[in-house]
Amino acid sequence: MIVVTGATGTVGSKVVVGLRERGREVRALVRAGSVGPAEWDTAVERVAADFADPASLDTALDGADTVYLLVAVHPEMAEHEKNVIDAAVRTGRRPRIVLHAAAGIEYRPESVRFVGAHVTGLAHLEASGLPWTVLGPNGFYQNFLGTAPTVKAGRLAVPGGAGAVSYVDARDVAAAAVEVLATEGHEGAVYTLTGPAALTHGEVAAQLAAAAGHPVAYTALAPEAALDGMLGTGWDPWRAEGMVELYGLYAAGRASAVSSDVEKLTGRPPRSFAEFATEHADAFRA
Ligand SMILES: NC(=O)c1ccc[n+]([C@@H]2O[C@H](COP(=O)([O-])OP(=O)(O)OC[C@H]3O[C@@H](n4cnc5c(N)ncnc54)[C@H](OP(=O)(O)O)[C@@H]3O)[C@@H](O)[C@H]2O)c1
Incomplete structure (x- = not known):
């Protein structure tokens, strides 16, 4: 069981x-x-x-x-x-x-x-x-649903600098998990689950814009401004500080490696961010 x-x-x-x-x-x-x-x-x-x-x-x-x-x-x-x-x-x-x-x-x-x-x-x-x-x-595509209110207004504002991130669809993470849980032979393995490509946040904004049908500009927030923004909208300080730390890793390009482990485990390529954005276009459309 x-x-x-x-x-x-x-x-x-x-x-x-x-x-x-x-x-x-x-x-x-x-x-x-x-x-x-x-x-x-x-x-x-x-x-x-x-x-x-x-x-x-x-x-x-x-x-x-x-x-x-x-x-x-x-x-x-x-x-x-x-x-x-x-x-x-x-x-x-x-x-x-x-x-x-x-x-x-x-x-x-x-x-x-x-x-x-x-x-x-x-x-x-x-x-x-x-x-x-x-x-x-790696970070989930689904996290961008939380940015929908500002994306609707034409802006993606995160402290991601110019670093690329190999974000992944949470559904592909779940599919890989099911495979590992349902089959044997995975002892001691560390599987890295990413999407098919690393995208800068400028590229993420462009793909959200294509899906939403209106311009979306990427603003690379300074870490302090991002923290103030999160605290100002009621984020728990521990979590907000953690998000700034995580985006620091992203900005430094340390979350950009693309892995083939999702495909190895599930037998099919991971979903692209463009697919995710198109599926959720209504959430991002003004
Ligand atoms: N989000 C990302 O981009 C990302 C990327 C890589 C790794 N991760 C890792 O993924 C994990 C989060 O996954 P997720 O986004 O699927 O989580 P999630 O949607 O936030 O769900 C958390 C789950 O934990 C349950 N839970 C919370 N507190 C609990 C408690 N005290 N006792 C028992 N159950 C409790 C929740 O139950 P309720 O429904 O009752 O609240 C819910 O089922 C974290 O470990 C994070 O580090 C996230």
Whole structure:
């Protein structure tokens, strides 16, 4: 039985659906009071648990053979990964852990707090003695849906400098995860999940403009201005500072490597950003 954590989120919800399509027995870890998305079939077992509550994790992982470990971006995210790993050890069944981390984890870029948390989680996983596989996706195309209000007004304003990023569609990340979870032979592998090309934010803006049918100009924000903007719209400071760190990595061109791992795992090329932008044109159109 495969336990999926982060199961109601962008990637996890699609992982649950993909595993059910492969006929796998799935238990979805949801938070108390959540029943999960309507797209899940009735055979998906739902169990209420919280990453901060080890006893609830013991219940959620009881009987697991494989665990998809995806935690949300949160100041305690490293602790949350440790809690799930420790609960997996306590099952006594040595379940295989598929850790959903972030691209570049193998280079240990601890200057970005989100990636640093996954580095800590992976170190704990390595020390646990459990069999593991790491998925390292780059930034998701879906993040640009959050910029839709300004894109509608003709502007993409992020602190991405001139660096290119091999963004990836979250649906391709989920498809790659399903393949790893449903098949054997991935122990010790670190898969880097990217789209088919690295795009500068100027190129991203041009593709959003083509899809939306109106001009979209890229403004490379200074990190301080970006931080002020996020704080001014009510972002949690820990998360806003982390986003500025991440864009610093992007601006330096350190997230531009293109990997073939999505195609190797799923058997088909990853979606292009242009496809994503066209599919979501209504969200970006003025
Ligand atoms: N976004 C990117 O571009 C990107 C790129 C690379 C890697 N990543 C990594 O991807 C992960 C985020 O994936 P995502 O975007 O699919 O996540 P997401 O959509 O934010 O969903 C987070 C999931 O975690 C659950 N959750 C949150 N707090 C919880 C808690 N205390 N106990 C139990 N469950 C909890 C949420 O449940 P509720 O529905 O109840 O809130 C939800 O199912 C992060 O680890 C991030 O570092 C993201």
